[in-house]
Amino acid sequence: MYSILKKIFFALDPETAHYAALKSLDLAKRSGLSRCLKNQPLRPVTVMGLSFPNRIGLAAGFDKNGDYIDALAELGFGFIEIGTVTPRPQPGNPKPRLFRLAEQQGIINRMGFNNKGYDYVVKRLEKTDYRGILGINIGKNKDTPLENAIDDYLLGFRTFWKYASYITINVSSPNTPGLRDLQHSDFLARLLCVLKQEQHAVFLNEKKHVPLVLKISPDLTDNELADIAEIAIREKIEGIISTNTTIHREGVENSPYAHEPGGLSGLPLFKRSTLLTSRLHKFVQDRIPIIASGGVMDTRTGKEKLNAGAQLLQVYSGFIYSGPDIISQLALMD
Numbered sequence: 001m002y003s004i005l006k007k008i009f010f011a012l013d014p015e016t017a018h019y020a021a022l023k024s025l026d027l028a029k030r031s032g033l034s035r036c037l038k039n040q041p042l043r044p045v046t047v048m049g050l051s052f053p054n055r056i057g058l059a060a061g062f063d064k065n066g067d068y069i070d071a072l073a074e075l076g077f078g079f080i081e082i083g084t085v086t087p088r089p090q091p092g093n094p095k096p097r098l099f100r101l102a103e104q105q106g107i108i109n110r111m112g113f114n115n116k117g118y119d120y121v122v123k124r125l126e127k128t129d130y131r132g133i134l135g136i137n138i139g140k141n142k143d144t145p146l147e148n149a150i151d152d153y154l155l156g157f158r159t160f161w162k163y164a165s166y167i168t169i170n171v172s173s174p175n176t177p178g179l180r181d182l183q184h185s186d187f188l189a190r191l192l193c194v195l196k197q198e199q200h201a202v203f204l205n206e207k208k209h210v211p212l213v214l215k216i217s218p219d220l221t222d223n224e225l226a227d228i229a230e231i232a233i234r235e236k237i238e239g240i241i242s243t244n245t246t247i248h249r250e251g252v253e254n255s256p257y258a259h260e261p262g263g264l265s266g267l268p269l270f271k272r273s274t275l276l277t278s279r280l281h282k283f284v285q286d287r288i289p290i291i292a293s294g295g296v297m298d299t300r301t302g303k304e305k306l307n308a309g310a311q312l313l314q315v316y317s318g319f320i321y322s323g324p325d326i327i328s329q330l331a332l333m334d
């Protein structure tokens, strides 16, 4: 079934195809069709104190505004991460900003955090029926100076703790100028410390513990990674998503899109991202659970992520290239 749909979607430009796919899913949900097909693969795991029905999640960026949570939930994901959301709405970069590297099973995107802002997303969250594990991925607006970036993240935590199973701090998108500088140790230590204090305050006042998850870049040097791991351990960060997209172009040099600026994901990201994940695991061992993202395309790549030390997996490009079947295949693999 997906192979037919894929032919149709892949004939469209990638961004049009993305929304066409989401709208079709939404229609299937509203008409009750997807409920008949509903199949939640069950392999429960507990990570970060949360009970996941299975360890396969949808990565951030697919449903930036939380418009399609209920429709996506019908597909059987063990968890869904929405966002990245920024305090104020912003249009993102000019189009075209999304490129399909079909031969290499890769994607290059420079979306630039196009999203409708915190207020809109709260309205969507108020309406969802979804009661599964929901991650909310927060970032800063493009025009927020780096020195004020902490305010954007703090507002994000304050806005979303009520709705989130966990909150992801995105400091690793390559498409917001300067954002990845927030991974530098001085800034990161301050950012995480402030968010931890807020997390603690929410726990004391509201009796809800909302795990904080840090999403990192695959392009970090070993020293940078060691610094980040040390800070994350010191601040008792509950999870790390390893990794976001890469600015490198290994494995896609021959693609006509290789020169397009942006973050590369999918199979060409797998090696770099998995190497970083195993290095990260050596630093953090079992003190911080790792959520692997980056080139999970099938059970082979999924297993390698687990062997590298991951406890949960997220898919984005693999979902585009293989369709919804990838969820149960990954969830049920040994």
Ligand SMILES: Cc1cc2nc3c(=O)[nH]c(=O)nc-3n(C[C@H](O)[C@H](O)[C@H](O)COP(=O)(O)O)c2cc1C
Binding pocket: 059, 060, 061, 062, 064, 083, 084, 098, 107, 109, 111, 113, 137, 170, 173, 215, 243, 244, 245, 265, 266, 267, 269, 293, 294, 295, 296, 314, 315, 316, 317, 318
């Ligand atoms: C079109 C597109 C948009 C994305 N937007 C975001 C985003 O807003 N926030 C984020 O943290 N990651 C974003 N990502 C990164 C994915 O969440 C994921 O970490 C990355 O694509 C690697 O996984 P994959 O190889 O399975 O695609 C985006 C990826 C793509 C392809």
